Amino acid sequence: MTLSMYQASVPVFLRALHNLQHVLRKGEAHAEARKYEPSLLLQSRLTPDMLPLTRQVQIATDMAKNGCARLAGVEPLKFEDNETSFTELHARIERAIEYIKNFKADQIDGSETREITLKMRTGEQHFEGQGYLLHFVLPNLFFHCTTAYAILREAGADLGKPDFIGKP
Structure with missing residues (x-):
């Protein structure tokens, strides 16, 4: 198979975002x-040159929602990146989850070779769908979820690996 x-x-994006929300709670x-x-906590960082917790959550949700949209060949839904409270971050995650749930298998399956171009600060990056998913979206999603977890764990929150991994 x-x-x-x-x-x-x-399903991977949804699980990561649900687990991120649990960690934030x-x-x-x-x-x-x-x-x-x-x-x-929202402005906490692991080191001075890393982004704060709020930005980690924003980027994680962007990776998941934008990843779905680009694989489906549609323009990603834009979020404002203006959250200043846990309540607003939870609402952002919920909006991303609801958006992602609307994508159907027939929109994303077959996107392995779909051309995807990202405009980055350093210039354009070109991907085919499978490479975009496996080598850009998933690593970035998990990096930012992990960093959010680490910021909260370092601050003393009672978190462990099961909180990050979640229930199967």
């Missing part, structure tokens, strides 16, 4: 239990 582009993308609960302003 072969793995389709849809199976390798949509635990981080927010940690701040509330310690009686400090939860929004302090």
Whole structure:
């Protein structure tokens, strides 16, 4: 049996975003239990030259929603990147999840060779669909989800590997 582009993308993206939301809830609960302003965590970073928690979540959701759209050959839904609270980040993740759920297998399957061009700060990057999914979207999605997890874990949130991995 072969793995389709849809199976390798949509369910993986949805699980990653659900797990990210779970991790954020635990981080927010940690701040509330310690009686400090939860929004302090939103600007936390692992090192001064890394992006803060809010931006990690924004990029993770962009990777998933934009990945689906580009594999399906449609223009990605734009988000404003203006979240300033956990409530707004949760709403962003929910919007991304609902958007991703609307993609059907027949839109994404067969996209292995679809030409995808990204305009980056460093210039254009050209991909075929399968390479885009396997070598750009998935690594970036998991990098930013992992970094969000690490920021919250470093801040003292009661998180472990099962929180990141989630339930099968």
